[in-house]
Amino acid sequence: MEVASIVLAGGKSLRLGKSKALEIAGGKSLIERVIQRLKQLSSHVLIATSKEQLNLLVGIDAEVLVDTYPNKGPLGGIYTGLMASPCSHNIVVACDMPFLNTKLLHYMVELSRDFDACVPRLSMGRVEPLHAVYSKACLDSIRTQLDSGQLRAYSFLNKLRVRYIERSECQRLDPQLLSFFNINYQSDLDRAITLATEQEP
DSSP states (O other): OOEEEEEEOOOOOTTTTSOGGGOEETTEEHHHHHHHHHTTTOSEEEEEEOGGGGGGGTTOSSEEEEOSSTTOHHHHHHHHHHHHOSSSEEEEEETTOTTOOHHHHHHHHHHGGGSSEEEEEEETTEEOTTEEEEEGGGHHHHHHHHHHTOOOTTTTGGGSOEEEEEHHHHHHHOTTOGGGOOOOSHHHHHHHHHHHHHHOO
8 A cells, every 4th residue: 555654743842942953863854864764664755844944954855835724733743744745644743753663664564454534542542543544534523623622633533533553562563662752852752862973873
C-alpha cells in the first residue's frame, strides 16, 4: 500500500525557546533525521507548518504546506497534511522525534489497511496521536473538532475505526520505545545528541 508522510512542524517551541526542527543531533537537524526515515517508507513527505515558520524550512527536502487552520495546534497540521496528501493513508509524526523506528511504522501501515487510524497506546491514559497512521476518512471528524474548538490531537478518534497498537506490540519492534522520544526541553535535546552519537556506526 502506498502511503505519504506528514511531518508536523508548526509548533512555537516555547519550552525549548528555539526552533526544535532545526536543532542538530548526530550531524543532522531533527527534521532531517525524521524525513530520512520517512523516505524509506513513503512516496511523498509533506511538512505542515505555520506561516510564521515558513522561512525556517527553506531548503528542506520535502513539500512544505502552510496550515489551513492557523493557530490550531497539531490537529490543524494533521488536517492540512491529509487534505494535501495524494495517498489515502498517511504516516503522521512530529518534527522533533529523531529516533523513529521504520519497522514499527511499517507494521502500523500494514495494520492500518482496514482502519481509519492506527495509533500507539502505551498505557490506558497515554495514546500517541502524533506518531500514528491516519486515512483521509478522518478529515470530516477532524474538521468538526477544529470548527468546535476542541483541539486535542486525539479528540476525534472516538468517532472512527481505530486500531490501537499496545505497548507490548511497540516494544517487540522498538524495545526502548525511542520512537516516542521527543524534544521539549534542553535536557531532551542533550539526550538526543548523546543518543544520536551512540547510534552512529
